[in-house]
Amino acid sequence: MSAGAPPAPIPGARLLFSLDPGVSYLNHGSFGAVPVGVQRAQQRLRDEIETNPLRFFAQGLGDRIIHTRRHVASFLRADPEGSALVANTTTGAALVLNTVKLESADEVLLTDHAYGAVAMAARRRCRRAGATARTVALPMGATDAELVSRVRAALRPGRTKLLIVDQIASATAMTFPVREIASVAQEHDIPVMVDAAHVPGMLDVDVSSIGADFWVGNLHKWAFAPRGTALLAVAPQWRRRMEPLVVSWEQEQGYPHSVEAQGTLDYTPWLAAPTGLFTLRTLGWEEVRAHNAALAAYGQRVIAAALNVADADLPRPADPDLSMRVVPLPAGLATTPPEAQALRQHIADKLAVETAVNAWGGRGLLRLSAQIYNRPEEYDRFAERLPQLLHDYRR
Structure with a gap:
């Protein structure tokens, strides 16, 4: 499964936020992030x-x-x-x-x-x-x-x-x-x-x-x-x-x-x-939505490929503007809410990546958000390091 080309960044967007530059914040969907203005x-x-x-x-x-x-x-x-x-x-x-x-x-x-x-x-x-x-x-x-x-x-x-x-x-x-x-x-x-x-x-x-x-x-x-x-x-x-x-x-x-x-x-x-x-409109709301949806789709593809998730098993939203995507985790991981929370925290502690992990239907789901402050390389790095982390975590 090819990840395809990611969207071009929106110039200057990262500077609008006061997020910690040492953390890949891939979880806008939980609490948002408020622009400095x-x-x-x-x-x-x-x-x-x-x-x-x-x-x-x-x-x-x-x-x-x-x-x-x-x-x-x-x-x-x-x-x-x-x-x-x-x-x-x-x-x-x-x-x-x-x-x-x-x-x-x-x-x-x-x-x-x-x-x-x-x-x-x-x-x-x-x-x-x-x-x-x-x-x-x-x-x-x-x-x-x-x-x-x-x-x-x-x-x-x-x-x-x-x-x-x-x-x-x-x-x-x-x-x-x-x-x-x-x-x-x-x-x-x-x-x-x-x-x-x-x-x-x-x-x-x-x-x-x-x-x-x-x-x-x-x-x-x-x-x-x-x-x-x-x-x-x-x-x-x-x-x-x-x-x-x-x-x-x-x-x-x-x-x-x-x-x-x-x-x-x-x-x-x-x-x-x-x-x-006003900030959203100034940036261009259609451009923001298109960027975020494309970047979320890219992140989903690259991480799914790293976890060997078959293309047919990858959930895709009915609405193309969606800025959140999920990737099924390996069977047996994060099957209950406490297990999902523990894994989310482990990922944050070990990889400096904030994401969402949810238990749904007896299966762990990694939820990825995309916002204008995110970059494709954040998803690439996460994809490179996540498989080994999950392998070690299950031992």
Whole structure:
């Protein structure tokens, strides 16, 4: 299997970040990396707070949040009146689970690609209500039609009160036809939440056209916002029912103000998020997406070749713009979450490479991200050294 030619670097992109030059950071998908300009914008906001905290929180903060929300919603083509800024996708999922009414005979349906914290939140909510959290298996490599068919067969009209589906799965880097899945669920009046944690900044998305009841995505992964920035979009029929997880002074204003107003929360990540979007646009968003997708594909090919993974066994995303790819690890490695975490740390310690290792379906998956600060030679070096490390690790 030939790795092919990697994409040309985007000139000067590496200098936009303050990452440790002694580490190959191939894991943008977990926590992102904030450009220096965005860091400085956030620090200016923090400095503003400390010059007069009362003035910052009491005079005009609400208007600034509204302005930011509209800016972000416009970027994602979501209805700004039905959107709210939240800390992250997991927070958005908790708000949704808190809103949907569950009783003892009800269930929440998830897929086996669901993010761990979201799945845990669903199980906890179901335990408290006496309901059931059920999982439908969706094989990697399935076509969109097969995925829709499996979800359709798993729905239980009258019992399924919420379907949670990823737009891009964290562990498997697999994309799902969320528009079609939402349509199928709503044929039976089953609300749908789309976990789009990795979508903003990676994919060109039109949230309103998906038709989901709830959609939530992080801006701090691929859209260069400071950590703690996400957008929750809620369909009109649910907005009056949305309740914050913590009641604060904007409670009587209703959604989205009641969700966004959280007392002395650090709002600087949200207010600096438009600077992240400005950075993305200045670089050329189409160029960034094309570079990252091509580099992720290159990294996947070169590391798969080093591990002797057959071309037919290499998962490929349905969306060509995806900036994350996975490589199956040798059988018996990282088959459980603790084993995956231990291997990830071992790779970081021994090779100075930050990557993601996930256990899914009894198999370890090495997940590679690509961002504009990465270079092809980082994947080449990793591919040269990884086989021996894994060989020694198994002994």
